Amino acid sequence: MSKTAIVTGASSGIGLAIARALLENDYRVVATSRRISQGRELRPSPRLVLVDGDVGARATAERVVEAAVSSFGGLDLLVNNAGIFLSKPFTEYTASDYDQLLSTNLSGFFHMTQLALGVMDRVEHGHVVNIGTSLSQQPVAGVPSALPILIKGGIEAATRSLAIEYAPRRIRVNTIAAGVIDTPMHAPEQHDALRHLSPTGRLGTAAEVADAVLFLERAGFVSGEILHVDGGAHAGKWA
DSSP: OOEEEEETTTSSHHHHHHHHHHHHTEEEEEEEEEEEOOOOOOOOOOTTTEOOTTTSSHHHHHHHHHHHHHSSSOOSSEEEOOOOOOOGGGGGOHHHHHHHHIIIIHHHHHHHHHHHHHHHHHHHHHHEEEEEEGGGGOOOOTSSSSSHHHHHHHHHHHHHHHHHHHGTTTTTEEEEESSSSEEEEEEGGGGHHHHHSSSTSEEEEEHHHHHHHHHHHHHOOOOOOOESSTTTTGGGOOO
16 A cells, blocks of 8 residues: 655755655655745646645645645655755854744754654554754864754754654654755755765765665664765764
């Protein structure tokens, strides 16, 4: 029987790759981003529902989770992918930066996860995968990013806490800590510099992150895990 998944931030980059990979593996998908219905990459189908909305708003999470239940009868997987990353010296972050990061990265995680877990808890089955960053455990001097890491690192801690809390209900929670991934977030002229942020000397691909989501889906005894998809960058200093 096909599983049902929600993917946030699914209009491009990692989220788009995850949504496509799930569809190719016979999942039914509710994909969301601010204007996902206006894009050309994903088109509605009997196995794909598109929901526009700001992930930081409670109303968006309500519409997305309701779409999974009403269209497909339930929810098996939530992928919290939507997020923004702002790199700058700590004293240069503005109040607007703070509000934007809290809304997208933290409120988006909270509202979507809370409502999804409510559905999963009723049937005692489900899986939440958060997309984080390897910088949470291995900061890089040339990438000052304490404010987004404050949030992403907190979600890693919440991953472990929720994994313990919901284990008796047969619900798993994991995080993928991604390295530098080749997505539209990074302009092509930045790629040469970004390659040096991995000991492999290359950027990861969105498909490799999607592969990690599929691996975690199959790995039924894995929960509370921070799975690094970063070419080994989290392991230590290499240059």
